[in-house]
Amino acid sequence: MTKHFLKLLGVALSMGASLHLNAQNDWFAISKINQHVSALAHDSMRGRATGSEGETMAANYIISQFKAFGLKPLAGDNNWKQAFDFKTESHGAEARVGKANNVIAWLDNNAPLTIIIGAHYDHLGEGEDGHSLDPAAKGKIHNGADDNASGVAGLIELARYFAKNAERERFNILFVAFSGEELGLLGSDWFVQHPSIDLAKVNCMINMDMIGRLNPAKPQLTVSGSGTAAVWENLLRSFSSAAMEIKTDSSGLGPSDHASFYKKNIPALHFFTGSHADYHKPSDDVEKINSRGIEAVLMVIAGLIEKLPDEKLTFLKTRNASQGSRASFKVSLGIMPSYANSENGLKAEAILDGKPGAKAGMKDGDVIVRIGEHVVKDIQTYMEALGKFEKGQKTSVTVIRDTQTLTLPIEF
Numbered sequence: 001m002t003k004h005f006l007k008l009l010g011v012a013l014s015m016g017a018s019l020h021l022n023a024q025n026d027w028f029a030i031s032k033i034n035q036h037v038s039a040l041a042h043d044s045m046r047g048r049a050t051g052s053e054g055e056t057m058a059a060n061y062i063i064s065q066f067k068a069f070g071l072k073p074l075a076g077d078n079n080w081k082q083a084f085d086f087k088t089e090s091h092g093a094e095a096r097v098g099k100a101n102n103v104i105a106w107l108d109n110n111a112p113l114t115i116i117i118g119a120h121y122d123h124l125g126e127g128e129d130g131h132s133l134d135p136a137a138k139g140k141i142h143n144g145a146d147d148n149a150s151g152v153a154g155l156i157e158l159a160r161y162f163a164k165n166a167e168r169e170r171f172n173i174l175f176v177a178f179s180g181e182e183l184g185l186l187g188s189d190w191f192v193q194h195p196s197i198d199l200a201k202v203n204c205m206i207n208m209d210m211i212g213r214l215n216p217a218k219p220q221l222t223v224s225g226s227g228t229a230a231v232w233e234n235l236l237r238s239f240s241s242a243a244m245e246i247k248t249d250s251s252g253l254g255p256s257d258h259a260s261f262y263k264k265n266i267p268a269l270h271f272f273t274g275s276h277a278d279y280h281k282p283s284d285d286v287e288k289i290n291s292r293g294i295e296a297v298l299m300v301i302a303g304l305i306e307k308l309p310d311e312k313l314t315f316l317k318t319r320n321a322s323q324g325s326r327a328s329f330k331v332s333l334g335i336m337p338s339y340a341n342s343e344n345g346l347k348a349e350a351i352l353d354g355k356p357g358a359k360a361g362m363k364d365g366d367v368i369v370r371i372g373e374h375v376v377k378d379i380q381t382y383m384e385a386l387g388k389f390e391k392g393q394k395t396s397v398t399v400i401r402d403t404q405t406l407t408l409p410i411e412f
């Protein structure tokens, strides 16, 4: 053994010692996060389409993890899986019908209140249901590493952390991996209609959907639903730092599973590291995942839960609640909006073929600043503007493309 080796060993030991000062780091091991994302986003799961064999494989993987942590099954009848029927809407695709499963695990801390932590584990399969943004999607595996193997990896590691730490939390925790999200929040909607616990005792819901793309150059975490309880804004702000800035969005409605809980008057948050060019494309793959970013998000969620008051949170309706869900809109532009950091217009990450936006000549990356007479500043004002129009109505959409401002005639 050389002196050099001993010196290295000394450095390693002191590094190890300092890591133990923050015990959480041991629980959210990068290697475990990578293992889960790689397993769920593996080609063998063929994109985890709702009701597919790949979905069953993914469910069984999640169950094997929950079992190993000593959690209890809580989908009824000592079952980990809560089955529901689904039917796809056709988007130029053949409609499918079948059964899908939510996976539900329970950490019983003998507490009066329960926190639900959720993430959807289904994705777009091989483009069979027409939700892909790849124009030639059919037959291409959509691994959905960010959407939403990242959130499920987070769900599993939070389950490990809360089940295996030495403490008994002040709340019970229900961990739910939802299916059918990509088909329109089907799994979470079924769960709130057929809950395996009393929803009156649910303190809040925490949703992770797409937490795998924290941008190292501009680390920003978007948390939606901050208006659903009075405590959220200040609590979330306390976790914002230069290492990861937290942007809040008050709305409890949004295109993921927390919306199902919001509609049942349950305070709900959605954690999201931002949209990207691989969204809903076969290129949403594991090598683009920032697992240190996932770890950072999990530390915020664990810290947030630890800092919650003992008494039940009071639900607040958020400012765009009167707009209702996505489904209540009569018109759409057919774009994938960016949910991050918009103040001077809403960026359209992607324009869907054949929809009004594309027909009007919109392009990926356009920033929408006006629809007809309605100024668009962000996702809220965009949704409010859309709510003013009927199908078949003609107006214009004003966008900023690079340095140009363009006003395009549009028909809904």
Ligand SMILES: [Zn+2]
Pocket (backbone or CB within 6 Å): 120, 147, 148, 181, 209, 210, 256
């Ligand atoms: Zn998703």
